[in-house]
Amino acid sequence: MLSLRRAEPADSDRMFTWRNxxxxxxxxxxxxxxxxxEHDAWFARAIADPRRIYWIIQDDGDPIGLANLVDIDEKNSKCSWAFYLGAGDLRGKGIGSWVELKVLDHVFLELKLNKLCCEVLTSNPGVVRMHRRFGFQEEGLLRHHVRKQGQFLDAHVxxxxxxxxxxxxxxxxxxxxxxGVQAE
Structure with missing residues (x-):
C-alpha cells in the first residue's frame, strides 16, 4: 500500500543517499x-521553511522516494513541485502517477491553491508525458537553463x-x- 508521510529529521541520511x-x-x-x-545545510533550510513541504513516499511503510512542494505562495495562490523515486526499478509501475494524484489533491483540495507549477528537463520526456496526462499545460521552454556534464539543457515549464x-x-x-493503481 502506497502512502505519503511528512519528512522528518530522521530522513536526512536517506535523502542524502537518494539525492546522489x-x-x-x-x-x-x-x-x-x-x-x-551541503546536504545538511540544505536539509536544515528545507525542513524549517514554511513555504516548503516534503513527503516521504512509502510502499507498505518502506521509504521509496520523495515528493515536495516548494515556493508555496498563498498571496498568488501557487506553488511548484517535484518528486523522485529512490530505487530505479520502481519506475513504470504507476507509483509516480499515484504520487501525482496525491500531490494534486493536496495542492488543490487541501491548500486550495489556484496553480501548481513544475520544471522538467527535456532529457526526461517520460515525466513530461505523465504531467501532461494529468492536465499540465506547457507554459514555456527555458532554453539552456541548466548545465550538466558540460552541456546546456533546456527545461519545460x-x-x-x-x-x-x-x-x-x-x-x-x-x-x-x-x-491497476490504487487511486484513493
Missing part, C-alpha cells in the same frame, strides 16, 4: 556529487490550474484504477 543516486541526480538541476555538509484539475479529477482516478 545516478538515476535521481541525472534529472535534477545540480551536476555534482552533493557533499554531506508546466502548469496546472485548479479548475482544470477539478474538471478532470474523476477521469484521472478512473484512469489510474484501470491501470
Amino acid at each position: 543516486l545516478p538515476h535521481v541526480a541525472v534529472h535534477q538541476y545540480s551536476d555534482h556529487v552533493i557533499s554531506r555538509e 508546466l502548469g496546472l490550474l485548479r479548475d482544470d484539475y477539478l474538471q478532470q479529477r474523476d477521469a484521472l482516478v478512473t484512469m489510474l484504477r484501470e491501470r
